[in-house]
Amino acid sequence: MFKKILIANRGEIAVRVIRACHEMGIEAVAIYSDVDREALHVRFADEAYHVGAPPASESYLVAERIIEVAKACGAEAIHPGYGFLSERAVFVEACKEAGIVFIGPEAEVMMKMGDKVRARQTMQAAGVPIVPGTTEALTDEQAIAFSKEIGLPVMVKASAGGGGKGMRLVKEESALQSSIERARSEAMASFGDDTIYVEKFVEEPRHIEIQILADQHGNVIHLAERECSIQRRHQKVIEEAPANRMTPELREAMGQAAVAAAKAVHYHGAGTCEFLVDKNMDFYFLEMNTRVQVEHAITEEITGVDIVKAMIRVAAGEPLGIEQNEVQISGHAIEARIYAEDPEKGFVPSPGELVVYRPPGGIGVRVDSGVYLGAKVTVFYDPMVAKLVATGRDRPEAIDRMRRALREFAVKGIKTSIPFHEAVMKHPKFIEGHYDTGFIEEHMGGAFDPGEDEEAERVANIMAAIAAYRSAKARAAGAASSTQGGGASEGQWRNAGRRGQMRGGLR
């Protein structure tokens, strides 16, 4: 087993990997940019090295520097987390050349699965169902012709895409040309590659994905599914495991498809096969993520398997040590991604210092976070503050628990999406468990309205008066002590310093 692992990431996922290392008795090496010197992932690490300026392109994405650090400190392996360098085949190659183990699949496999078009071809060949559509790069003309052939609505997608970028739903023929153009330009801007393809749009689509684990000895298992249909602008917001309306047969079929896909490319490590499931419960392969997912925690909760530790073990060449028939699902888990964003203002990021941070606790509640009280959320990175996971014996209990945990979660200094999640947990359609990827758009509005609460409003009014009173009193007390304290000239000087505070005291 490795003695020292470098984590080429930051935030909650870096903390997650450090935890796995420490539980395995492995030393964890953190890297940090200028603004992350006091970040939690640095505080938890055994070693920490500065790698550059705040923009990721000058720190967390500088492959050479990170590999240099790993070599210098004697780290035998690098865990990439998600995002950043986690799906860059060139980085995987560079690690190999430097004699460092990349904790994830081979570069070749990553390239095969990272390119959506190639991935679809590979999957089709392995007998995995895919959404009717092209599997090759298309010219604009081909894309239009093919769209008419399979019938609208269709999805125009960037081959190199991800996270909703370079993706367009087209419902009418007249919008085809412009949608293709926008998809291409977005893809070029985001990924430097404007290759696109076209897919049939699946009706009442649900996003269900299968977690797999594979070792280097040909053992591949799946850890059942996660439902990630609650999305905003194609970004997952709430995930749950197991999926709603799942049957043992469908799980078996989807699980086998995912295992077959992994075996087809001699995959090793943790991976996720994303599928669309339509209203008839037919499923179609979408893409494979060749890294740990944000939402891996809910699978850990219902299976008891530590996915990150398993990744490290198989990267070190150890066998999985768990057979498919040992994977038992018990209970239900829900994850809410808590973002530093303002739900009232269309979810714009809300950076700042956490002047209050009191995460929830107790039974069935897990918080994976990269922050702490006093930490600063900057504009440079992903605005996710914490992943809140609630687990219960069944789905209703998980929802009740999530609602309770959200209520306990106290954050001040930044705005968060907590009120949004509270609204979702109270929504009848969510509680019913019958929803698809259109849920937020259909039921939660662009912004959202948590509804009236007379009692809360009354207390808010009282507190506004108390706050105004306390604020004015504090200012008066400050003024009083300054006139008492020293001579006129000093008083003048001090008051000048407080002027900002007093501005607008009475208009």
Place this chain on the structure above:
Amino acid sequence: MFKKILIANRGEIAVRVIRACHEMGIEAVAIYSDVDREALHVRFADEAYHVGAPPASESYLVAERIIEVAKACGAEAIHPGYGFLSERAVFVEACKEAGIVFIGPEAEVMMKMGDKVRARQTMQAAGVPIVPGTTEALTDEQAIAFSKEIGLPVMVKASAGGGGKGMRLVKEESALQSSIERARSEAMASFGDDTIYVEKFVEEPRHIEIQILADQHGNVIHLAERECSIQRRHQKVIEEAPANRMTPELREAMGQAAVAAAKAVHYHGAGTCEFLVDKNMDFYFLEMNTRVQVEHAITEEITGVDIVKAMIRVAAGEPLGIEQNEVQISGHAIEARIYAEDPEKGFVPSPGELVVYRPPGGIGVRVDSGVYLGAKVTVFYDPMVAKLVATGRDRPEAIDRMRRALREFAVKGIKTSIPFHEAVMKHPKFIEGHYDTGFIEEHMGGAFDPGEDEEAERVANIMAAIAAYRSAKARAAGAASSTQGGGASEGQWRNAGRRGQMRGGLR
């Protein structure tokens, strides 16, 4: 189901019950003493009422006042937590008279099981094995004669005892008389009752207890066992579930004994049968606790059953809704009780304000706590700050996880037992899983020594220099700004105010 429940407790168990209420959609009513106005259990409650002065005897133990509050606010039931009024049959009677449901067994059952001598008689009648000894109150002469009859070593115990008070291990005949006297006087002082009895001392004794749940319709199940052999002065410090070296057969036998015991007295609610298990794996009934235990969380972790919610449900007359064969054990859980105490000074309480409080998080970690950053730990109540529970797929993983979680747990402002727990988690005898109730005395010393750590010592030396430097610099900066700020007289006045800080600046 109830709409509103009053929690006649404070600290982590009050928070625990509030969480259960909120998950069930029940409003939670807190009570608080003067020093608890800002305690977490108040902050989490829907309603909160002041009940008196800091000493429990003037607040949390004033039955009449608490019942009055419950009636006035319309609470239909009272959850007593553990400690305080939880095992006072008179309180149970008073609730009944006031028309309020007491969440726990009937007064009569509580009296039967609360008196150790009566409990032993009851159990013996129900066919449950008990430690060889008397079941009746003894005179000094009888106690001495009986001790000689069953052979030393023996335990002299107070009938009304609990928590290690009024309990004496006697190894030699010469010590019998004085031990009996001391046990009596302790029992009189603590419980107002100096009745004692004598028991055979069990060799290599392990404390293993069975959690039971019973409804008002005659359904009784057990949720397997917990091992609580890591004790200091007869107080549990670390618990785990399942127990070490447990066999399915022994679990079945002990579980059946506990269920039989509960059925014998028509018990309902949650309860715990405590057993001693000797080196031959023979087990003997010790006593029954007719309330929720501190360590109930580890059972929840391995069974997925929310014990507190179950207590509420059965108190409301609902059936258990879970059959014995549905109780599945998966994984292993360990609880470490984090006390505000100084392990270096024989574990004396260490009250104070939590100027840093960062509980651990992530996979498999549960924290049940009644504090938060800025909260004050007072001398008035139990010094337990938090229950830290680590759960893994198996015992080694649970230990690894506990070690990791203890490392993450940052507390400043008070001393805690965290370093002690870290030492236990690294101890070969604990890791081996072969220990008995003598573990701490034998292996951890009266105080304990965490062992040498050259690197830590070096960094501590460096930090001492840095801290001294920063401290002196801060004082100099304060002095500089004051001489700058105003005239001589003011400077004098200000310096006087800072004198305390400077004392001993240079001797």
Place this chain on the structure above:
Amino acid sequence: MIYEISQKKSKKPARKVELRELEEGQYEIEIDGETVHVDAAKSGRTIYSVIEGGRQFEVSVDEKGPRDFDILLRGRLFHLEAVDERSRLLAASSKMASSGPQTVEAEMPGKVMLVKAAVGDTVAEGQGVVVIEAMKMENEIESPIDGVITELPAEAGQTVENGDVLFVVEPTPDEGDGSKR
């Protein structure tokens, strides 16, 4: 102290809240014709725990300005403006006089804490000239118009009575061109 609380971006009418501090953190509040006791506890880096009639609420208060507060409780964020009645009256009276030299008087007994301008100074409308403390509250008395200070009898430390002149401001000559900043 009487406050008028209005909710921003809302058509709801302003609500009147009368406040009397009993002791630190303890208030007698009159709202909607009802008098209630409010216990608003706050220590350290925490949020408020508010108890009113036994009901307990955790409330986060963000001061966006001396009378603008963002108040979050039970997942609901309220943007509230709290104007104390006295200030409102003062503001109204200073608005009424709108041409010629403006004489600004004390509206209630208090103490001059700070004089922020001198005779001959050019001041802008809304610029603070004198700071008065009354009822433990500090109030900045602003110039009602753009102009020049011509009289300034107020002195720091001085006690003023209702009606005492604080300062006089003469409109700036070029105010006729209608292009006020």
Place this chain on the structure above:
Amino acid sequence: MIYEISQKKSKKPARKVELRELEEGQYEIEIDGETVHVDAAKSGRTIYSVIEGGRQFEVSVDEKGPRDFDILLRGRLFHLEAVDERSRLLAASSKMASSGPQTVEAEMPGKVMLVKAAVGDTVAEGQGVVVIEAMKMENEIESPIDGVITELPAEAGQTVENGDVLFVVEPTPDEGDGSKR
């Protein structure tokens, strides 16, 4: 600045730590004959994150007195005393002189921050008389004996050089009876 760090209730020899502040939170440290760079970050209500040679430690520091610190890391609590060398020398020199009038001199250039006694005052051994600031550090210069101040040339604000007399203290007459306080 050189510190001598000793561990209380320990027979281990004191360790010498030389410290030079490079910038806020950044130090050059010489320890055990090695020179290392130490980055000690601390913000808000947290504990220190210390990075030395790439190694990272979370360290809790509790100031029990101006030179007494309880330092907790990796589950180990160290009770350390940090005495800066200058203070130690000063203390030693003041101890050496033990009978007759004692003249206390400045041991290095600095500035007199505060004079805490006057000529004619009775002072106890260890009682602070003058506070001097040198190298950003404040040092309280104490009376070496019980006695009466007879000379006190030091004045607040004054700059002193090495060897300048700070004050003179004459032993209390009754010192002969051996019953000091």
